[in-house]
Amino acid sequence: MSVLTLTVDGQDVAVPEGATLLQALRAASASVPVLCHLDGLTPVGACRLCLVEIEGSTKLQPACTTPAAEGMAVRTSSAPLQQFRRMAVELFFAEGNHVCAFCVANGNCELQDVAVQVGMDHSRFPYQYPVRHVDASHPQFALDHHRCILCTRCVRVCDEIEGAHVWDVANRGSHCTIVAGLDQPWGEVEACTSCGKCVDVCPTGALFRKADSTAEKHPHRDRPELLRTAREQHRWHNQGGAKA
């Protein structure tokens, strides 16, 4: 396998051919926030938090979907990038109803973590207070749409890893919503295997176990990657030497 060398914030880094910029960034210990990306799932480049500057290109590119290329010079934290990230997080908070104080994911929420990371303590944009609903029709799990950031991790994990494709996106723009089955109550969707992978990958408290109360959600966001390497490379994390 050939190796690509590039620079991330001035630091030289080598990655195998076929790696994404995000992998290169990690190899260089540079950190960009991500919300839609999750290792083990097909990247979609939707949250726009991992945008980076590439020398010679006028357009910002998402690190999660952009393939690394030989000689690339990547910048991850210029002043405009930091400003854009902060605004993006503000927009996330303003478009939903995120109330950390009584959320199941409080203290274990990626949106909260990103807000802390980019230094967002309040939104300068008016909160929209959208009228959304809660689907508690499933016996074990529930979906609180108020907390959904439309990252589509649940859609992808159910389709790509579990193979059930219970979830999808309906409507468009700010009316977008995650739907179960043919826009049915979750509990009525026969395709659902109740595996809980969607709950495990959800970055916020939108999908949760009914047994969990405030700040009690403990997701397992490494499951897709674990299952994918197990299936595709026959490597098992619990058999040692799994993490390459």
Next chain:
Amino acid sequence: MVSAAPPLRIRCCGASGCRSAGSEALQQALEQAAAEIAAAGGAGAVPAIKPVGCLRLCGRGPLVAVDRADGGSELYGGLQPQQAKTLLQPQRQALASAAIATDHPFFSLQQPVVLENCGRVDPGSIDDAIAHGSYVQLRRVLEGVSPEQVREQVKRSGLRGRGGAGYPTGLKWDTVALQPPGPRTVVCNADEGDPGAFMDRSVLESDPHRLIEGMAIAAYAVGADQGYVYVRAEYPLAIARLRLALKQARARGLLGPQVAGSRFALQLEVRVGAGAYVCGEETALLASIQGQRGTPRPRPPFPAQHGLWGAPTLINNVETFSAVPAILRRGGDWYAAIGTASSRGTKVFALSGAVRHTGLVEVPMGTSLRTVVVEMGGGSPTGRAVKAVQTGGPSGGCIPAPLLDTPVDYESLLALGSMMGSGGMVVMDETTAMPEVAHHFMRFSRNESCGKCLPCRAGTVQLEQLLARFVERRARPDDLARLEELCTMVRCTSLCGLGQAAPNPVLSTLRHFRGEYEAACRDPAICEPHGACRLPAATSPGGEP
């Protein structure tokens, strides 16, 4: 204008614009009147009544063109069915008030290439299309021109994508053709969704065989054997005529396993959209053809490398493909000689808004906006001054009247913060307030955002609300700063071209009409203690900044 002989032929426009003005009833009345003349068995010839496509001046519909025996022709607009009989008489002075001068700049400054047969050919008849030269170039190419030679001519022509972005067409064809061996697809983007744009619809409704020929030549040039025309569902007449044309072409062996008896095979099908503007974005369009939710995906990989079902896919819009037969007939150099150094050839514009002559114009690239809007369009019908011209729809911007001498080409419009877009040109007079225009387009973008990426989904909502504060004159100075900041963020960080271009109507009006935004701001610290604010300045007449 009037001759003693009865007319030879009456061409009735049957495109959507004239149909909505009653062209079907008029055509029926004309056919009936012609039948009566035939039944009377007069010595003179019976005028032929021919359904055709767009006769350009859509605002005066229903349009009919009268071809005289002496080779001249007359154009009439707004006729009622009861006037049909008079139209067929040798003496037509009674209709003088409905006559349209065809030597007006609106017609005389046009240089039809894509539209050369629009209004001449019967869109429902392949025989008529062939009689007007359709499929000659396809046959010639299949008989002895290599795909490389075809691409060479397209490259020489300097043709650039007419859908808005202006990517060099020949380069795109090469990129698809030079992909590793395997199946390839051609796709025609006929999802014309910009408000004020109706060029592609008119071509589909007026001369569908031109598009089919252009696509077939493109498919041959890039090695594709499958093609799709993606038409928006809001164009039912265009879809019906295109489907009929495809059926006729298949029956004539001009599409199918052996195109025109050659070894080149091409299947061409229609795919109908479901009402989403974003499906005009190429990756969303491909997803929609594949039966998936129409959302864009990050590029690269570009469709030319990895498109429909993973195959290299050539996507051009209706006008681009429709220019190809003429380029091959007269040569790439001929086409390249028209227009400017960077924008070659002609462009079709749909002229509408506060303009006397509404309709389709095809002019050489580089023609000034003033020529199109004032000379050809006749300026504002109320006599008020033209304030701005909006080009490029919700992705474009407003060009102010003092800059009307700007030549219309890709780079000049971009430099002014607008863009060529697909060719919609909406003229605004001085009664139009620019924050309202920006608000209108932002509402459109908010409505049409697919919701996949955050900046477009949530940013357009916030931008629309911010703009409403300016429209309602309750903005504060810091709203102006926030507006610019958010516009920059949405432009720089959105996933697809739609989101990236959504702030353009705001940014371009801020650039050219900043005074209107400032005048809509109220600074309580300054205004209220003195009981005065900057509001009155904005409402005074002639509020040009």
